[in-house]
Amino acid sequence: MAISLDDVLHVGELSKIRPNQEEAACLQAQFADILGYMERLNAVDTGGVEPLYSPHEGLPAVREDRVAKTCNRTELLMNSPADSEEFFVVPRVI
């Protein structure tokens, strides 16, 4: 499957990553190389094979539903790049 420069830029947009022109061209070549290698999967007949999304196939373990205090506001804001001591601060959205 050929991957165009526009595809790379579109994926960048979806990923919230903006490569510059030179980087995008390099990524296009690398993706072509990598995705080309992936083509070998098409040689395998996977008709009727159930995909395996996780080795843990049982039901997820559930804990007792109880109220527990896990962390406080000060701790949660400890690593924030900008906060008001109450909330995370980001550029205005409205």
Add this chain to the structure above:
Amino acid sequence: MSELYKKSLKQIRDLLANREVSVTEVVRACIERINTTNKQLNSLVYVAAEQALEQAEKMDKEGPQPDRALWGVPIAVKDCICTKDLPTTCCSRMLADFVPFYDAYVVERLKVNGAIVIGKTNMDEFAMGSSTESSYFGITKNPWNTKLIPGGSSGGSAVSVAAAQCFGALGTDTGGSVRQPASMCGCVGVKPTYGRVSRFGAIGFASSLDQVGLFASTTEDSAILLEAIAGLDERDSTCSTRPIEAYSQGLTGDLKGVKIGLPKEFWQAGGIASEVLGEAEKAIDAARALGAEIVDVDMPHIPLSVAAYYIIAPAEASTNLSKFDGARYGFRAEGVETLDELYEQSRTQGFGDEVKRRIMLGTYVLSSGYYDAYYKKASQVRRLIQQDYLAALQKCDLLLAPISPVTAWEIGKHSGDPLKNYLMDIFTVSLNLAGLPGVAIPAGLGVESGMPVGVQLLGRAFDEHNLLKAAHRLEQAIPSIGSPKL
């Protein structure tokens, strides 16, 4: 007591328990060793000297506690595993200033068992790599030859153990990131079964593949460490409820009656360096001499494992890493006006090239129109790979395989060619796809390079005890490779 750092974990633990050495002496010995070696190796990105000494002093006053298996033992922790009040950066600019307010489950377990966190180890950024070259904090060097890579992504942990900066280290293994650096640095590495060790607090890369593992200088030390960190944790819903076995008990004996499979698709893959084959074959001979029955097995889908893995792992990474957006923690770009710019610029400037490449690749294979062709197809092949393992392990008790087709390569050799780097993972990624356990042990030193060569024993789900027993017996039979000269 001189050269304390040369002791094994078990030896140091016993000396501490008998009060033949103090915790402060042991911690000081590690710090001195770090001071003399770390500048050259760059294996630790943070040394918790002050905290460790403070802790040591407190423990010395309290006296030994025999019920705590790691009482007073300094252990290093990979930098993607959260440590309360100590930096946890994933060796990325994105988290360069991040200090968690909680411990990962495995770090809680280390502390419950009396261990002292001596430092945080270098790694490929967000654990994405096989050479520890993509760290934001610089490359880690192989202690056997500092011109060469140590393997990765947990290269810092492997080097820290091989260079005797600590008595054991934690790492993570998503596609071989414990076993491969263990092999390249000449130490023991354990990748437990998916679900054996809680992933709580281990910063996720690919959640269906990630598993916390460990490094030590002997299989016995590995068993002690695994026993300490395994366990049920309600904060990881994929954690198993199966009881933990006493891994460090009953390790001695021979291999009579044990059937070991050699998967043809590993051994006959082509591209394996003759010096790797040479040393690995000595391990097979040792197993045979110990009474094991050696048989060939077929695992026809193994050659597809790199293709399946490099679709699934980036796909999961693209979703896992979407949380790094510059809003709540981590790097935030300056000079942005809108929220969208904040996200985009923080991620573009905060992540390194390999991480961005994998996020974008993962986004592509999950995007509309390509999902079935790539992600679903790879997940179906993953099932076939798992079935290969299950069939092989029905015929045999365990499998023996090479870890890396080559010994450690020169720094910079594969930079700029990601596919070449990915292909180096051919012998390790399939185990993570299947969710099974593996133990890497040194087999010898390559005749051409003089660099360590490891082999891996692969086993049934939750069969770590038998794997460690077999690994221990082999370790006893294989001549020691010694230690790197530093």
